[in-house]
Amino acid sequence: MSITFDGRVAIVTGAGGGLGRAYALELARRGARVVVNDLGGARDGSGSSDAAAKVVEEIAAAGGTAIANGASVTDPEQVEAMVRSAQETWGGVHILINNAGILRDRSFAKMSADDFRSVVEVHLLGSALCTKAVWEIMRAQAYGRILMTSSSSGLFGNFGQANYGAAKLGIAGLARTLHLEGAKYDIRVNTIAPTAATRMTEDIFPPDMLALFNPDNVVPAALYLVSEDAPTNMIVGAGAGVVQATYVTLTQGYALPEGRRTVEEVAANWDRITDRSGEIVPQSGAEQAMTILRALQATQGTSSAT
Numbered sequence: 655m656s657i658t659f660d661g662r663v664a665i666v667t668g669a670g671g672g673l674g675r676a677y678a679l680e681l682a683r684r685g686a687r688v689v690v691n692d693l694g695g696a697r698d699g700s701g702s703s704d705a706a707a708k709v710v711e712e713i714a715a716a717g718g719t720a721i722a723n724g725a726s727v728t729d730p731e732q733v734e735a736m737v738r739s740a741q742e743t744w745g746g747v748h749i750l751i752n753n754a755g756i757l758r759d760r761s762f763a764k765m766s767a768d769d770f771r772s773v774v775e776v777h778l779l780g781s782a783l784c785t786k787a788v789w790e791i792m793r794a795q796a797y798g799r800i801l802m803t804s805s806s807s808g809l810f811g812n813f814g815q816a817n818y819g820a821a822k823l824g825i826a827g828l829a830r831t832l833h834l835e836g837a838k839y840d841i842r843v844n845t846i847a848p849t850a851a852t853r854m855t856e857d858i859f860p861p862d863m864l865a866l867f868n869p870d871n872v873v874p875a876a877l878y879l880v881s882e883d884a885p886t887n888m889i890v891g892a893g894a895g896v897v898q899a900t901y902v903t904l905t906q907g908y909a910l911p912e913g914r915r916t917v918e919e920v921a922a923n924w925d926r927i928t929d930r931s932g933e934i935v936p937q938s939g940a941e942q943a944m945t946i947l948r949a950l951q952a953t954q955g956t957s958s959a960t
């Protein structure tokens with residue numbers, strides 16, 4: 655069964671190049687009307703250009719429908735104007751891919767407060783502002799598909815990317831709560847952690863890997879996550895055509911017995927606390943609270959039986 659986006663309106667931020675461009679081209683090829691957003695700056699966020707207009711030309715040349723938008727995702731007024739223009743032109747917004755991003759890599763020791771703030775602002779605040787701008791529309795139409803862009807640097811850590819990693823794990827956290835708040839309105843929120851050869855990673859990939867890590871190889875997973883039958887609340891890794899799911903898990907843990915709630919008891923039971931057998935994937939923070947209560951009940955059962 656082929657998956658189409660006929661009748662859907664999609665906004666892709668940072669779509670003037672790299673992954674965003676690849677998403678926008680394929681969404682348009684599959685029938686979506688696409689807002690190609692990009693400020694068109696350099697990798698560190700400085701300057702601007704008409705990168706978005708060039709991608710719109712490519713889409714039009716291939717027979718698709720798109721409009722260019724040069725809003726900075728960090729500017730609430732520009733973002734609201736972008737969403738308004740999509741709605742006025744096409745009558746709704748069904749898909750948002752928060753993809754815009756910049757890099758200011760340095761070891762934490764050398765990182766300035768400005769390097770930290772700018773990166774968090776574009777990635778995390780930018781994703782929140784764009785999502786906020788489409789949120790009411792999606793709630794009112796009882797349909798929305800939102801894709802956040804995280805990174806292995808946020809999920810697992812990466813030397814020299816404290817700012818970027820903090821923003822990227824923050825984005826995954828944003829998705830977690832928005833999924834809960836949007837569920838009633840069929841707003842599904844997923845997170846992708848891509849790996850692709852773009853200008854962002856141009857210093858990393860050896861030349862013989864460039865074709866393998868073409869952004870096109872991330873597109874299938876990204877588009878599935880914003881399709882009609884998309885899952886929700888997933889964190890998905892995608893690169894070179896390999897698609898993976900990643901989870902935040904919780905161990906069964908160990909309830910410190912009453913009267914022995916001491917540092918020494920934690921130290922003595924560290925292996926038990928971190929034992930991964932029987933670990934679960936909580937679907938909300940409340941679920942963790944329930945596991946705490948269950949663990950306590952279990953110890954009370956044990957202490958009354960003994």
Ligand code: NAI
Pocket residue numbers: 667668669670671672673674691692693694695696697699705725726727728752753754755756776780803804805806847848849850851852853854855
């Ligand atoms: P890219 O640099 O080609 O794309 C990012 C785009 O965002 C650029 O076109 C840039 O002009 C735009 N942008 C930056 N600041 C903006 C702003 N304030 N407003 C609007 N647009 C803005 O790099 P790439 O690799 O395509 O990155 C896309 C996303 O994927 C980013 O969020 C990045 O962090 C993420 N990512 C990429 C990985 C990779 O292996 N390429 C790995 C993990 C995450």
